[in-house]
Amino acid sequence: MESSLSAPIIFFASIFTNNILLANFLGMCSFLAISRELPSAVGLGLAVTFVMTCTTALNYLVYHYLLVPFHLVHFRFIAFIIVIAAFVQLVEMVIDRYSPRLYVVLGVFLPLITVNCAILGVCLFMVIRKYNFVQSVAYGFGGGLGWMLAIAALAGIREKLKKAPIPKALEGPGISLIVAGLMALSFMAFSGMIQMG
Amino acid sequence: MMTLLLGLLALSGLCALLALLLEAANTVFADYGPCQVSINEGAKEFTVKGGGRLLSTLMDHGLFIPSACGGRGSCGLCKVKVLEGAGPILPTETPYMSEEELRNGIRLSCQVRIRRNIRIEIPEAFFLIKEYRTQVISLKPLTPFIKEVHLKLLEPSEIVFKPGQFIQFQVPEYPGSSEPVYRAYSIASPARLKTEIKLVITRVERGIATTYVHNFLKEGDEVLINGPYGDFYLRHSDRYMIMIGTGSGLAPLMSILYQMADEHIDRPCTLYFGVKSRKDLFYQDEIQELLQKLPRLRYVPVLSDPLPEDHWDGETGYVTDAVARDVTDGSQMEAYLCGNPLMINAAVKLLTAKGVTEDRIFFDKFG
Ligand SMILES: Cc1cc2nc3c(=O)[nH]c(=O)nc-3n(C[C@H](O)[C@H](O)[C@H](O)COP(=O)(O)OP(=O)(O)OC[C@H]3O[C@@H](n4cnc5c(N)ncnc54)[C@H](O)[C@@H]3O)c2cc1C
Ligand code: FES
Numbered sequence: 001m002e003s004s005l006s007a008p009i010i011f012f013a014s015i016f017t018n019n020i021l022l023a024n025f026l027g028m029c030s031f032l033a034i035s036r037e038l039p040s041a042v043g044l045g046l047a048v049t050f051v052m053t054c055t056t057a058l059n060y061l062v063y064h065y066l067l068v069p070f071h072l073v074h075f076r077f078i079a080f081i082i083v084i085a086a087f088v089q090l091v092e093m094v095i096d097r098y099s100p101r102l103y104v105v106l107g108v109f110l111p112l113i114t115v116n117c118a119i120l121g122v123c124l125f126m127v128i129r130k131y132n133f134v135q136s137v138a139y140g141f142g143g144g145l146g147w148m149l150a151i152a153a154l155a156g157i158r159e160k161l162k163k164a165p166i167p168k169a170l171e172g173p174g175i176s177l178i179v180a181g182l183m184a185l186s187f188m189a190f191s192g193m194i195q196m197g
Numbered sequence: 198m199m200t201l202l203l204g205l206l207a208l209s210g211l212c213a214l215l216a217l218l219l220e221a222a223n224t225v226f227a228d229y230g231p232c233q234v235s236i237n238e239g240a241k242e243f244t245v246k247g248g249g250r251l252l253s254t255l256m257d258h259g260l261f262i263p264s265a266c267g268g269r270g271s272c273g274l275c276k277v278k279v280l281e282g283a284g285p286i287l288p289t290e291t292p293y294m295s296e297e298e299l300r301n302g303i304r305l306s307c308q309v310r311i312r313r314n315i316r317i318e319i320p321e322a323f324f325l326i327k328e329y330r331t332q333v334i335s336l337k338p339l340t341p342f343i344k345e346v347h348l349k350l351l352e353p354s355e356i357v358f359k360p361g362q363f364i365q366f367q368v369p370e371y372p373g374s375s376e377p378v379y380r381a382y383s384i385a386s387p388a389r390l391k392t393e394i395k396l397v398i399t400r401v402e403r404g405i406a407t408t409y410v411h412n413f414l415k416e417g418d419e420v421l422i423n424g425p426y427g428d429f430y431l432r433h434s435d436r437y438m439i440m441i442g443t444g445s446g447l448a449p450l451m452s453i454l455y456q457m458a459d460e461h462i463d464r465p466c467t468l469y470f471g472v473k474s475r476k477d478l479f480y481q482d483e484i485q486e487l488l489q490k491l492p493r494l495r496y497v498p499v500l501s502d503p504l505p506e507d508h509w510d511g512e513t514g515y516v517t518d519a520v521a522r523d524v525t526d527g528s529q530m531e532a533y534l535c536g537n538p539l540m541i542n543a544a545v546k547l548l549t550a551k552g553v554t555e556d557r558i559f560f561d562k563f564g
Binding site: 062066067070071072075078079082083086089090093094096097100101104 | 200203204207208211212215216218219222223226227284285287288312
């Protein structure tokens with residue numbers, strides 16, 4: 001049975017109430033690594049959003065028109081990862097071409113989008129929650145924006161933190177994890193609004 | 198069984214399709230069109246297909262920039278001044294740059310990609326660096342781990358270098374490396390021999406170049422080298438000289454000693470040669486000959502790990518320990534060091550503590 005939520009609701013929910021990062025804790029490594037400065041965080045956020053939107057669409061097609069008809073759904077992990085990997089390569093080429101500075105800032109983290117579990121997570125949730133194509137794309141797009149919102153917020157907070165008197169032992173990753181935890185707590189407030197499954 | 202086959206087929210098809218797509222995208226996005234490279238205000242100009250690295254592009258056009266790591270961005274030697282067209286400085290470059298170099302637009306040419314017209318400036322001396330076609334005339338094991346590679350120059354047939362300098366050796370494609378790579382090797386032979394050079398090469402576990410030299414290179418093979426490079430060479434003064442070499446680090450020191458013998462530079466000098474055990478000592482006859490020609494030369498071999506059968510009663514320990522025992526006041530001394538980075542770092546620390554000023558310590562790190 002298909003999910004009864006409408007695409008706009010899913011879109012909204014995946015940004016705020018069921019933020020993939022703050023509610024599911026997926027995609028943490030790049031979230032912590034690239035959130036030192038706002039511009040690079042937004043850059044990575046845009047890249048993740050783009051990859052997430054496109055790969056949910058592609059993986060939806062791969063799943064429903066290749067894996068399901070041939071009874072190959074148990075191959076979905078491999079298939080999804082291959083599609084994501086190829087797509088990230090493509091994004092890498094585009095960024096290298098049109099924004100060398102962003103390319104340099106993202107450095108090794110760009111290929112890491114491939115292993116960003118948030119992206120695989122979104123693709124798998126789309127299958128588990130039985131979304132149709134439009135719902136899936138809305139979910140992918142919203143999921144990406146949600147991830148970007150979270151990382152941009154963290155980067156903003158971390159920029160402010162640079163001037164804050166933080167105990168020596170908590171500097172760097174320590175305080176970032178605490179902030180991430182507090183952000184997750186505050187996003188919890190939304191969570192009762194929509195049940196996504 | 199059927200499912201498995203079908204699965205494999207479907208996945209392979211998917212992979213093939215994606216690979217094809219990527220290949221197509223690559224031809225579109227990686228095409229930067231023709232870019233013009235202008236060197237020293239137009240002294241040399243050429244047009245290349247954009248997208249390549251500056252270092253390799255210059256090499257393709259017969260201009261050799263010193264580089265010891267083969268373009269991996271880890272030696273910091275391949276610096277050139279870029280006046281225009283290099284884009285922002287990369288995090289891979291900044292560790293090798295001083296404040297002043299950053300201000301002056303110095304870049305690591307192996308990290309800079311040519312994406313548009315580019316103007317650069319390089320020292321005139323780089324124009325003298327050439328590529329040489331050579332032939333291996335002999336390969337001689339000096340120790341269980343070190344080989345002497347004796348090369349005869351074919352084209353051009355003569356090389357002019359300062360003793361102490363090094364060349365870059367091109368390792369062609371072979372089963373251990375899918376593309377040609379370059380590695381630095383010091384010239385061990387005298388500069389008076391212009392038509393041939395000797396290299397002394399230590400085998401490195403799983404090393405690309407050294408595995409090639411030790412297992413694949415044969416007498417009669419042709420080899421491409423380019424050079425000479427480096428500012429490790431004899432400075433003219435009357436100061437007492439300390440030379441410290443470990444393993445194949447003896448190579449450039451030998452070349453410098455030959456120069457001193459040929460030019461009758463009779464300076465007080467102690468050569469410390471550090472190896473593990475007696476079987477690792479090489480060029481002992483050559484050193485004896487030099488001792489005859491250079492009356493004020495002293496030779497101190499130092500074994501770090503002598504074997505019982507070595508019956509060794511000479512210096513033991515690290516080579517720097519022997520230097521520490523010998524030298525009391527270094528303020529009037531000059532030092533030439535060559536070998537592995539750990540030794541060099543330790544020796545520089547020791548020598549400066551003994552009063553040798555840093556501008557009088559010259560070294561080539563084999564790292
Ligand atoms: C100016 C200069 C002059 C040099 N002259 C000489 C010379 O006369 N004779 C000579 O033998 N070498 C010399 N070297 C070192 C030489 O250029 C190569 O780095 C070395 O031969 C290893 O190359 P490779 O391709 O075999 O190993 P790579 O494929 O580059 O390295 C393989 C692995 O071994 C490690 N490795 C590399 N070098 C060493 C080492 N020395 N000891 C332990 N591990 C290592 C690397 O980190 C890597 O993990 C010189 C280097 C410089 C910078
Ligand atoms: S070639 Fe070694 S840093 Fe560029």
